[in-house]
Amino acid sequence: MAGMMNSFDVIVVGGGPAGTTASTLLAQQGHHVLLIDRDHHPRFHIGESMLPMSEPVFKRLGVSLDAQEYLPKNGAEFIDEVRGGSIRFPLAGQYQPYQVERAKFDLMMITNAAKQGVEVHQQEMVKDVVCDEEKVSVRTDQASYAARYLIDATGRSAMMGRRNNTIRRIENLGKFSLYTHYSGVDAEAADTLFETGDVKIIIVDIGWFWVIPMTGRRLSVGLVVQKDVSAQDRGPELFERYLAASPMLTAALQGAVAEFDIKAEADFSFANEKRHGLRYACCGDSAGFLDPVFSSGVFLAVKTAEAVADRLHEALVDGREGDPDLHAVGDDDYHTAFNSMHMFVDRFYHTGLVHNLFFVAERSEELKQDILGLLAGDLWTGTNDFQHKLLRSRQSQKLNINK
Incomplete structure (x- = not known):
C-alpha cells in the first residue's frame, strides 16, 4: 500500500508532541508516514513545563533541549501566601527538564519529524475517517489518503473519541x-x-x-x-x-x-473510554487529559506516543496491524500512569494535599521521595508506596477509568 500514490503505512493526525513523537519513531524504522496538522507552525500553545522523565524520549527522537533555547527547570515550588507555607521539590537529577515556549518547541519537533522522513502536511483539515478490516481511508479538505493504520494525536479535540462518543468528562478538578x-x-x-x-x-x-x-x-x-x-x-x-x-x-x-x-x-479534564480499536490508536491528550497542576500533559503525550509507535512498528513488520486489540497489552501501563496522576490531582483539590502533606514538617524522607517521583513522571517503578495508596483509594471510590 505504501507504494501507491497518496497511500501510507501510517497516517498521524495532529502535529503536537504526541503526533510528532509517534510519526518520527515510526519513520526512523523505515515506515512511510504522513502527518496531517490543521495548524501552521509555529503556533501558540499553552503547557510550557516539562517533566524529567520525558528526556529519554527526546533523545530517541534526536532532539536536544539545550539551555540556549529553553530554560532549565530545576524544581517545583508550592506556595500559599495567605495561610503560609511553602515547599520546593528539586527535579533536576539524572534527567534535566526544561521550561519551553511551546510555539518554538512544537516547531522544533515537527521540523525534526520532517527531517527524519515524515511527510508533513500543515494547514490541512481532516474531514472524514473510515477504519475497516482492509485499510484506513482519510479525506481532508485537500485530498484523500489510504493507510494501513491511523494514529489520533489531535489533542483535546480527540477526533476518534468524539466520533465514537467515548469521551467522558472528569468532574471536580479544575473547571x-x-x-x-x-x-x-x-x-x-x-x-x-x-x-x-x-x-x-x-x-x-x-x-x-x-x-x-x-x-x-x-x-x-x-x-x-x-x-x-x-x-x-x-x-x-x-x-x-x-x-x-x-x-x-x-x-x-x-x-x-x-x-x-x-x-x-x-472543562479540560476528560478520559477517552476507547483509546484504540480496528486500525487506530489514540495517544497524548486525545487518549485523555488531566488538570495541569502537576505538568503531566507533554510527558504523557510523548510517553503514550512512544508506546503506541513501538507496538505498531512490530505489528506493521509482522502484518498484525489489523488486530483491533493490538494495543490492549499496553492498557495496564496507561492506567497506571493516567490513574496515578488523576488521583494525585484529585487529592490536591479535595484533601488539602499541600497543607496536610506537602507542608507537614514531620513528613518522612521516603514519602518526600515518593512524591518527587510522581512529580518527575517516574510512574512505572512499582516501588512507590504513595502511588500505590493513590491507586488503592481510586479503586475504593470506584473511580477507575476504562476498567
Whole structure:
C-alpha cells in the first residue's frame, strides 16, 4: 500500500508532541508516514513545563533541549501566601527538564519529524475517517489518503473519541483557566525565578496560579479555578483581581507587559473510554487529559506516543496491524500512569494535599521521595508506596477509568 500514490503505512493526525513523537519513531524504522496538522507552525500553545522523565524520549527522537533555547527547570515550588507555607521539590537529577515556549518547541519537533522522513502536511483539515478490516481511508479538505493504520494525536479535540462518543468528562478538578504571557519581566523580585527555572504553584482560595519562567525574561502566568464562580465572574477581571492580591506576582511583574489579552480555557479534564480499536490508536491528550497542576500533559503525550509507535512498528513488520486489540497489552501501563496522576490531582483539590502533606514538617524522607517521583513522571517503578495508596483509594471510590 505504501507504494501507491497518496497511500501510507501510517497516517498521524495532529502535529503536537504526541503526533510528532509517534510519526518520527515510526519513520526512523523505515515506515512511510504522513502527518496531517490543521495548524501552521509555529503556533501558540499553552503547557510550557516539562517533566524529567520525558528526556529519554527526546533523545530517541534526536532532539536536544539545550539551555540556549529553553530554560532549565530545576524544581517545583508550592506556595500559599495567605495561610503560609511553602515547599520546593528539586527535579533536576539524572534527567534535566526544561521550561519551553511551546510555539518554538512544537516547531522544533515537527521540523525534526520532517527531517527524519515524515511527510508533513500543515494547514490541512481532516474531514472524514473510515477504519475497516482492509485499510484506513482519510479525506481532508485537500485530498484523500489510504493507510494501513491511523494514529489520533489531535489533542483535546480527540477526533476518534468524539466520533465514537467515548469521551467522558472528569468532574471536580479544575473547571477553567485564565492565562497570559508577560515579557520584560526585569524586576529584581523575579531574578530567582529565572536563576532556578522553578515552576511556582501559588495556592489561592478558588484554585491556584502557575508561574512558569521562560528564556528572555518572560513568564507564563495562569489561574486555574476549581471552585464554582458565577458566569459573569469568569473573565479577565477575576485573573487580575487575584494577581493583584499576590505579593509575589505583583513584585515579580512590576513593569512587565502582557503579550496578549487574557485567554480562557474550560472543562479540560476528560478520559477517552476507547483509546484504540480496528486500525487506530489514540495517544497524548486525545487518549485523555488531566488538570495541569502537576505538568503531566507533554510527558504523557510523548510517553503514550512512544508506546503506541513501538507496538505498531512490530505489528506493521509482522502484518498484525489489523488486530483491533493490538494495543490492549499496553492498557495496564496507561492506567497506571493516567490513574496515578488523576488521583494525585484529585487529592490536591479535595484533601488539602499541600497543607496536610506537602507542608507537614514531620513528613518522612521516603514519602518526600515518593512524591518527587510522581512529580518527575517516574510512574512505572512499582516501588512507590504513595502511588500505590493513590491507586488503592481510586479503586475504593470506584473511580477507575476504562476498567
